Amino acid sequence: MLIETEGLCKRFxxxxxxxxxxxxxxxxxxxxxxxxxxxxxxxxxxILTGVYPKTDGRILISGKEVEIADPVESRxxxxxxxxxxxxxxxxxSGVENIYLGMDTPKRHGVSIxxxxxxxxxxxxxxxxxxxxxxxxxxxxxxxxxxxxxxIVRSVMNNSKLLILDEPTASLTDKESAKLFSxxxxxxxxxxxxxxxxxxxxxxxxxTERITVxxxxxxxxxxxxxxxxxxxxxxxxxxxxxSRERDRSHSSSGREVFRVEHLSTSDGIVxxxxxxxxxxxIMGLFGLGGSGRTESLEALYxxxxxxxxxxxxxxxxxxxxxxxxxxxxxxxxVHEDRRGHSLVVSRSLKDNIxxxxxxxxxxxxxxxxxxxxADAEEKIQQMSIQCQGMNQSVGELSGGxxxxxxxxxxxxxxxxxxxxxxxxxxVDVKTRQEIHDLLRKCASEGSAVVYVTSDLKEMxxxxxxxxxxxxxxxxxxxxNRNLTSEQVLGYCYRDR
Amino acid sequence: MExxxxxxxxxxxxxxxxxxxxxxxxxxxxxxxxxxxxTTNFWNITRQMAILCIISLxxxxxxxxxxFDLSVGNIASFSGVLSxxxxxxxxxxxxxxxxxxxxxxxxxxxxGFIVTRFRVMSFIVTLAMGQVIYGITYWLSDGAIxxxxxxxxxxxxxxxxxxxxxxxxxxxxFAIIVFQYLMTRTAMGRKLYAIxxxxxxxxxxxxxxxxxxxxxxxxxxxxxxxxxxxxxSRIGSASxxxxxxxxxxxxxxxxIGKTLFREGIPNVLGTVVGVALFTILANGLTIMQxxxxxxxxxxxxxxxxxxxxxxxxxxxxx
Numbered sequence: 001m002l003i004e005t006e007g008l009c010k011r012f013x014x015x016x017x018x019x020x021x022x023x024x025x026x027x028x029x030x031x032x033x034x035x036x037x038x039x040x041x042x043x044x045x046x047i048l049t050g051v052y053p054k055t056d057g058r059i060l061i062s063g064k065e066v067e068i069a070d071p072v073e074s075r076x077x078x079x080x081x082x083x084x085x086x087x088x089x090x091x092x093s094g095v096e097n098i099y100l101g102m103d104t105p106k107r108h109g110v111s112i113x114x115x116x117x118x119x120x121x122x123x124x125x126x127x128x129x130x131x132x133x134x135x136x137x138x139x140x141x142x143x144x145x146x147x148x149x150x151i152v153r154s155v156m157n158n159s160k161l162l163i164l165d166e167p168t169a170s171l172t173d174k175e176s177a178k179l180f181s182x183x184x185x186x187x188x189x190x191x192x193x194x195x196x197x198x199x200x201x202x203x204x205x206x207t208e209r210i211t212v213x214x215x216x217x218x219x220x221x222x223x224x225x226x227x228x229x230x231x232x233x234x235x236x237x238x239x240x241x242s243r244e245r246d247r248s249h250s251s252s253g254r255e256v257f258r259v260e261h262l263s264t265s266d267g268i269v270x271x272x273x274x275x276x277x278x279x280x281i282m283g284l285f286g287l288g289g290s291g292r293t294e295s296l297e298a299l300y301x302x303x304x305x306x307x308x309x310x311x312x313x314x315x316x317x318x319x320x321x322x323x324x325x326x327x328x329x330x331x332x333v334h335e336d337r338r339g340h341s342l343v344v345s346r347s348l349k350d351n352i353x354x355x356x357x358x359x360x361x362x363x364x365x366x367x368x369x370x371x372x373a374d375a376e377e378k379i380q381q382m383s384i385q386c387q388g389m390n391q392s393v394g395e396l397s398g399g400x401x402x403x404x405x406x407x408x409x410x411x412x413x414x415x416x417x418x419x420x421x422x423x424x425x426v427d428v429k430t431r432q433e434i435h436d437l438l439r440k441c442a443s444e445g446s447a448v449v450y451v452t453s454d455l456k457e458m459x460x461x462x463x464x465x466x467x468x469x470x471x472x473x474x475x476x477x478x479n480r481n482l483t484s485e486q487v488l489g490y491c492y493r494d495r
Numbered sequence: 496m497e498x499x500x501x502x503x504x505x506x507x508x509x510x511x512x513x514x515x516x517x518x519x520x521x522x523x524x525x526x527x528x529x530x531x532x533x534t535t536n537f538w539n540i541t542r543q544m545a546i547l548c549i550i551s552l553x554x555x556x557x558x559x560x561x562x563f564d565l566s567v568g569n570i571a572s573f574s575g576v577l578s579x580x581x582x583x584x585x586x587x588x589x590x591x592x593x594x595x596x597x598x599x600x601x602x603x604x605x606x607g608f609i610v611t612r613f614r615v616m617s618f619i620v621t622l623a624m625g626q627v628i629y630g631i632t633y634w635l636s637d638g639a640i641x642x643x644x645x646x647x648x649x650x651x652x653x654x655x656x657x658x659x660x661x662x663x664x665x666x667x668x669f670a671i672i673v674f675q676y677l678m679t680r681t682a683m684g685r686k687l688y689a690i691x692x693x694x695x696x697x698x699x700x701x702x703x704x705x706x707x708x709x710x711x712x713x714x715x716x717x718x719x720x721x722x723x724x725x726x727x728s729r730i731g732s733a734s735x736x737x738x739x740x741x742x743x744x745x746x747x748x749x750x751i752g753k754t755l756f757r758e759g760i761p762n763v764l765g766t767v768v769g770v771a772l773f774t775i776l777a778n779g780l781t782i783m784q785x786x787x788x789x790x791x792x793x794x795x796x797x798x799x800x801x802x803x804x805x806x807x808x809x810x811x812x813x
């Protein structure tokens with residue numbers, strides 16, 4: 001066995017995040033790790049990579065017991081990790097990032113030898129067929145390029161185990177496919193892979209064995225060929241019933257929101273037009289870099305608009321700002337949950353009422369009781385798992401954090417939801433709950449604009465789909481007997 | 496074993512500053528009970544606290560939105576000189592006070608406007624603005640201390656008392672109550688803290704971040720201006736550099752305050768404790784006739800300890 005854990009435990013206070021984990025991964029294996037949010041996957045990875053100390057138990061690498069006290073030791077032991085929110089210095093070039101924390105070749109024993117660093121990197125990239133602009137700063141790279149950069153780094157580090165934590169969360173299907181073939185190549189050269197993902201198709205397509213975590217415990221390790229998706233979901237969750245989409249809802253109502261020929265100053269959004277009606281979920285589908293997120297940001301006033309018309313409830317709404325949007329019943333659920341949605345250091349309650357603070361000022365006094373009551377009601381309504389409304393929102397699991405974001409959105413009684421990847425990195429159950437919630441809001445008269453890069457989800461959720469590619473939208477497609485090939489057909493064509 | 500260690504850390508972190516305050520009081524009380532523990536000295540300390548406290552309260556707002564206003568010291572000097580000159584020219588005290596505060600608020604507003612409109616670092620903008628203000632102050636005062644011809648009425652607010660209670664003490668208490676209310680019981684306080692926690696998320700949530708930051712800068716400027724007038728009124732003269740030292744001290748008190756009550760977050764009561772610690776230390780050391788340079792060393796060491804204690808225990812689980 002390459003890595004084994006025996007009775008591994010991690011306790012935070014009196015709460016067991018991990019209990020008695022007996023995990024094994026063999027040399028050269030591709031091993032999947034699945035579980036709902038909060039099941040303990042991230043904690044497990046953090047222990048293997050030396051971010052958290054373990055509370056109890058043993059870790060063995062190639063049969064020898066080791067202590068992994070910090071990330072440097074983990075790396076020396078041959079473990080590399082690629083996190084969903086990557087680990088690069090934004091202002092460093094590709095070369096500098098790859099050599100971060102590694103011994104750099106020196107000239108005359110002193111000055112850094114950038115030439116030979118570059119040569120080493122290029123030979124690795126060539127061996128794996130990777131092309132990357134090494135001179136660009138990491139902040140200028142696309143998510144896919146950043147992932148590739150980290151993979152090159154782990155290869156340079158001679159890793160025996162490469163851990164990938166939701167690596168495809170912000171990649172398009174095409175980029176993901178490229179990533180998978182790269183993973184297989186690295187694996188063929190003898191590196192074991194631990195692949196963590198919510199996307200079960202990827203797990204089935206890639207892995208040889210799958211380990212399932214639930215509530216901090218290891219439920220089972222199974223051979224991938226011996227189980228199907230339904231069986232795996234049953235291992236992961238206690239009570240989750242997969243449901244067919246209810247297509248019997250009423251047809252869409254009046255036009256709430258119309259966008260005509262929207263463009264942005266940075267040139268990313270070129271010509272976006274669509275309409276959203278009361279009662280419907282309008283899907284805006286595009287591949288990574290197509291301008292879907294940027295369109296929503298421009299409509300919400302977060303990105304400078306250079307042209308186009310916005311009509312909201314029949315009147316022009318041409319100079320949007322977040323404050324103006326919230327006031328008029330438009331809310332954005334941003335794809336970047338921790339950066340753009342949550343004040344991570346503040347409490348769950350503070351985050352839920354963040355958009356509606358002004359509503360609690362009565363006769364110059366602040367209605368603390370009303371605020372608490374509203375937060376409590378939303379926590380119940382959304383069934384947010386927490387230790388209480390004063391718990392810091394950063395301590396909640398991803399799914400519960402996203403529920404908090406939606407709770408806040410609901411507080412402003414929106415007529416128009418702009419949702420950007422609202423189910424990104426949340427577990428299947430929460431995902432279903434978010435779909436149900438949006439469907440309910442739509443049936444009560446709101447309009448929903450829904451962005452996801454998961455086409456299967458899009459076809460499940462949306463009533464109509466507008467495809468965006470290269471900053472331009474195509475005509476509206478009614479989601480009746482629509483196939484993924486039809487939608488993708490538009491994505492790869494340039495208008 | 497591990498648990499007890501964390502408990503100890505938590506206690507040090509939560510109450511360390513209070514222990515330090517009590518410790519300082521006890522030490523001075525033992526060393527010189529007659530002078531230090533007298534009623535007169537108590538009121539004296541509160542009066543000495545007032546000016547630092549008023550500047551620090553304004554700066555606490557700035558720190559709560561994760562910005563800096565390094566011009567507060569220069570604004571205080573400016574406002575002191577301006578009000579003294581106005582008083583000499585024959586303007587009654589109240590209009591001179593109000594005019595100085597308003598002009599200081601304008602400086603704060605300009606700070607806030609530049610920082611938010613052009614998205615530049617407040618650190619450097621306010622440092623530069625401080626230089627501009629210093630230049631203006633120097634120009635107004637010809638580089639000299641202004642004291643000739645200041646009327647007696649100008650000195651009333653800074654030196655007068657209700658019985659044993661100095662006016663300055665009363666003003667300080669009033670300001671503390673107003674700021675505590677502002678930060679904990681108003682919509683604005685919540686928004687400022689939200690902005691400090693995550694500016695981008697606050698903007699997305701519909702909070703007018705630029706407006707509130709600018710308000711914070713304006714209030715900070717006004718408070719510094721107010722403190723500058725009080726300083727001139729208390730000592731009966733105005734130096735073009737009289738308020739400068741308050742800048743560093745006010746930020747030190749806020750950092751000390753961040754260790755208390757709301758961990759890691761600037762808060763009004765914490766700032767007040769920081770001001771008390773600073774002032775009592777200076778007062779006690781002066782009574783003990785310790786040279787000023789030793790006072791500098793001691794206060795510097797205390798700031799370093801405060802920051803270290805704050806990090807203790809919070810370092811691991813993030």
